Every structure is written in C-alpha cells, then in structure tokens.
Amino acid sequence: MTCQRTLFALLDVLCPMHVVLNTSGHVSHAGPTAVKIAGDRPLVGERFLELFELLRPRAVTSMAQLLQVAGVKLHLRTREPTQSGIKGVLVPLPDGGGAVVNLSFGISILDAVRDYALTSADFAATDLTIEMLYLVEAKSAAMAASRKLNQRLQGAMIAAEEQAFTDTLTGLKNRRALDHILPRLVQERRAFGLMHLDLDFFKAVNDTMGHPAGDHVLQRVARVLVESSRDDDCVARVGGDEFVLVFRGITDDETLGRIAQRIISEVEKPIAFQEQTCKVSASVGIAVFPGDVEATVDQLMADADRALYASKHKGRATYTIFAPCPRQKDSPDVL
Missing domain, CATH: 3.30.450.260 (Haem NO binding associated domain)
Structure with a gap:
C-alpha cells in the first residue's frame, strides 16, 4: 500500500x-x-x-x-x-x-x-504545454499592444491630416484642403457654385484695435459662413481676410445670390470686442461650374476673383456673379 x-x-x-x-x-x-x-x-x-x-x-x-x-x-x-x-x-x-x-x-x-x-x-513543470501557454500569452499581449499602438498611430495620422487641412484660427478648411477638393470636383464633373469672399475695412480693425480684435472678427465671420452652408459644402479661409465657399450642386444664380446676400447682411452686423465695436462688411464674387463644360480650377478661381473685384468696384458689401458672356440685363449681381 x-x-x-x-x-x-x-x-x-x-x-x-x-x-x-x-x-x-x-x-x-x-x-x-x-x-x-x-x-x-x-x-x-x-x-x-x-x-x-x-x-x-x-x-x-x-x-x-x-x-x-x-x-x-x-x-x-x-x-x-x-x-x-x-x-x-x-x-x-x-x-x-x-x-x-x-x-x-x-x-x-x-x-x-x-x-x-x-x-x-x-x-507538470517540464511539460512543453507550459512553454506554449507562455508563448501564446506573450503573443496575445504583443498583439494587443500592437493593436493599441496601431490605433494610436492611426489616430495621430488622422489628427495630423485634419490639422494639415484646417485653419487653426477659425477651424475652417485651409487653402491646402481647397486645393484637394476643387480639382476632384472638376475632374468628376460635379456641378458646384464657387463663392470668393473678402472682408471690407478689415485692415482698419487690425490697425486701430489690434490683431486680437481682428482675430475675433475672423472667428465671428467663420461662424456666419458655416451657418450659411451645409455639411457637404466646403468653407475655407484662404488668406488673411479671404474666404472661399464651395456649394455642391448649387448652380442657379438666384439661390447663390440669396446665400451671398444673407452672408453680407450677417457680416455687416456690428461685432462687440472688449467694450468696443468692430464694423466690417463683405464683398463677394461668384463663379459657377455646371459640370457639363470644360473648365479648370485656375479658371474658375480667376472668374470668382474677377467677380469679387467687380463687387469692390461697385462700392463693397455686395455680390457679383461672373458670366462668361455678359447678359443684356441691368442687374447688380451679374458681371
């Protein structure tokens, strides 16, 4: 026994x-x-x-x-x-x-x-199963760590990409983002309205009230532009006081003119800043890409720019729609 x-x-x-x-x-x-x-x-x-x-x-x-x-x-x-x-x-x-x-x-x-x-x-202490279990556990831990690292890297890449295409002051898209979006829309023949906006009297705000006041005005204007557009549209700050809006699928003059007039009216409202009041207005130039014609991004931007300067010439705080062939119509919104 x-x-x-x-x-x-x-x-x-x-x-x-x-x-x-x-x-x-x-x-x-x-x-x-x-x-x-x-x-x-x-x-x-x-x-x-x-x-x-x-x-x-x-x-x-x-x-x-x-x-x-x-x-x-x-x-x-x-x-x-x-x-x-x-x-x-x-x-x-x-x-x-x-x-x-x-x-x-x-x-x-x-x-x-x-x-x-x-x-x-x-x-048993000498059983190879123990070694295998340790290896499996180590592999699982390594894979989990690798997944977390990949997720962090992917998140960092997305954040870096978003930062690269974002204007840090206003949170709008920047010129780099616009240079990425417009060529694709033109290449895919997707119709859109292109609006180029420049602030009137913005330099006076910076010179008399300082850059913090100017930054405050730009942020306020950015909110107005976002509120006047849709989620699928593009709103970009492309210069100091210059903005470009891309309205996907909107090409008729009446709708674009109505949007431009609403933006102009909102931007003209006095903006309070540290017991002072900032006053600016907006001049707008509009070009249209119907999708069924040959055009380039540079041409469209030039058309919108010409329309913008026509608005400046007409006295500011107005909009102009570029027309390749001037129409026989006495209208302040047609170039």
Whole structure:
C-alpha cells in the first residue's frame, strides 16, 4: 500500500492529468488535473470507457482490449456535456496490476485552458504545454499592444491630416484642403457654385484695435459662413481676410445670390470686442461650374476673383456673379 501511495504521488507530480485503472478497467486513482476537468463528476470507481469515448482505435470495449493497445496513441472524447477531445497513452503496471493512462489535450489545449480555467499549476513543470501557454500569452499581449499602438498611430495620422487641412484660427478648411477638393470636383464633373469672399475695412480693425480684435472678427465671420452652408459644402479661409465657399450642386444664380446676400447682411452686423465695436462688411464674387463644360480650377478661381473685384468696384458689401458672356440685363449681381 505504501508503494502504491508513493507511485500515485509521483504520478501526480510528473503527469497530473492521468488516471490509474485497476484490472477491471475502473479508475482507482486520478491525478489532480484529471479531477479538475471532471468537475462534479467523480472519477474514482467509474469505468474508464464510460468516462471517455474511445474514437481510435475503434472496437475497444474491455480492459483486456485496452491492454492490447498499450503504447498506441489513443484518441478520446469526454462524455457529455463537454465532449472535449483528448489524447492519451496507456502503459500497463507491472505484474498485471492494471494500467496508467496519461492524458493530454494536444492541440486543443488553448480551448481547454479556457473551458476548464487551467493554469500552469495544472501541468507538470517540464511539460512543453507550459512553454506554449507562455508563448501564446506573450503573443496575445504583443498583439494587443500592437493593436493599441496601431490605433494610436492611426489616430495621430488622422489628427495630423485634419490639422494639415484646417485653419487653426477659425477651424475652417485651409487653402491646402481647397486645393484637394476643387480639382476632384472638376475632374468628376460635379456641378458646384464657387463663392470668393473678402472682408471690407478689415485692415482698419487690425490697425486701430489690434490683431486680437481682428482675430475675433475672423472667428465671428467663420461662424456666419458655416451657418450659411451645409455639411457637404466646403468653407475655407484662404488668406488673411479671404474666404472661399464651395456649394455642391448649387448652380442657379438666384439661390447663390440669396446665400451671398444673407452672408453680407450677417457680416455687416456690428461685432462687440472688449467694450468696443468692430464694423466690417463683405464683398463677394461668384463663379459657377455646371459640370457639363470644360473648365479648370485656375479658371474658375480667376472668374470668382474677377467677380469679387467687380463687387469692390461697385462700392463693397455686395455680390457679383461672373458670366462668361455678359447678359443684356441691368442687374447688380451679374458681371
């Protein structure tokens, strides 16, 4: 009996996921890991072939037949409810005293660790499974760190890209963004209205009240332009007090004129700054790209610029729509 206890103690350390079978094929002892995966189901006293379904070799139904496949790799499956795949090898005990079956999860070890909450303490210290678990854990940690790093890098790239296309003072798009948007619209033949806006008397605000007041005016004008446009439109600050608006799909003079007049009216409202009042107005030039004609971005910008200076010439605080062929119409909004 003492020798048997010593043997069981050795097996528990060297191969903790094992069962010892008596001559009738019933479990007389089970290693701690085998007991753990059995859960509430008792192992000792149970018939081995009723605890595990032997998939290969087939047609093994007795202890005598088990002994005949000693040393052969056994493919087993636990009975309900888990039905985990298990590998095993049977070694007979001396003097016909039964057998030891050492068990392993094989390549299913990762599933087993999850399903049975196994830890390194459930395996022999020299078991290569421990090394594999450490490698898997290290790989998982490295992949998680890599994903976080990639997310941070992607976020940084997006932030840098947004910053590169954004005017820091007003939060509007800048000239670089406009140079990216306009060529694509022209190339794709997408119709749009192009509005070039310049502030009147802005230099006087800067000269008499200082640059902080000028910055405040620019930010106020930026809000007016955003509120006068749609989410799909482009509003850009392209110079000190110059702005460009791109209205996608809007090409009729009446609508563009109505938008321009609303902007002019809002910009003309006095702007309070530190107990003082800033007064500016806006001159606007408009060009139209109908989408079905040949045109270049430079040409469209030049057309809007010509219309803008026509508005300046007419006395400021007005808008002009560029027309390639001047129409016979006495209208202040047609160049």
